[in-house]
Amino acid sequence: MATKTKTAAKKTTTKKTATSKAATAKKTPAKPAAQKKPAAKKTTAKSxxxxxxxxxxxxxxxxxxxxxxxxxxxxxxxxAKGYWTSPGGRTPHATLxxxxxxxxxxxxxxxxxxxxxRGQFTLNK
Incomplete structure (x- = not known):
């Protein structure tokens, strides 16, 4: 009768070296630099x-x-007095x-x- 013998398979691990990281970094295209948007003009608004x-x-x-x-x-x-109007919401009173x-x-x-x-407000004096 023949017996089977088990052999331990060796696991090999590979480590990335600094050169291999640099090589993969070079392969990826560089992102274009973000273009600066022109600054918005400041206007002096009266009250x-x-x-x-x-x-x-x-x-x-x-x-x-x-x-x-x-x-x-x-x-x-x-x-009614023109102080503020809702920008189109259905329930501005709930938001307020x-x-x-x-x-x-x-x-x-x-x-x-x-x-x-309940539901009534006044000014804090």
């Missing part, structure tokens, strides 16, 4: 020319109002509400707004 943000317009509307307002009423008054709440939470006592009642 009347600059567009007002929704939060700034809400603060202005609340300052003119003697009573607390909800976000929907603020949006309507801002549009969330922005006011976020300012109250992040700035705390230094916030421009106070929550007077």
């Amino acid at each position: 009347g020319d600059k567009k007002m943000s929704a939060l700034d317009a809400a603060a202005k509307v609340l300052g003119e109002s003697k009573e607390p307002l909800n976000a929907k009423t603020m949006i309507e008054r801002m549009a 509400y969330a922005a006011i709440i976020r300012e109250i939470q992040t700035k705390g006592k230094e916030s421009r707004f106070l929550k007077a009642d």
Whole structure:
């Protein structure tokens, strides 16, 4: 009877040397240098020319109002007075509400707004 003998196969590992890395780097084409874009022209805008943000317009509307307002009423008054108009969103009142709440939470006592009642806001004086 014949017996089978097992021979251990030697694993060979190859290490990349610095020259082989350099050789592969040379084979890849170099990326073109990013072209610098010309700087945008700076214009000096007067305070009347600059567009007002929704939060700034809400603060202005609340300052003119003697009573607390909800976000929907603020949006309507801002549009009527021309302070700010929605850029086409379906629920600008929800966006304004969330922005006011976020300012109250992040700035705390230094916030421009106070929550007077459920859904009602006033200015922090």
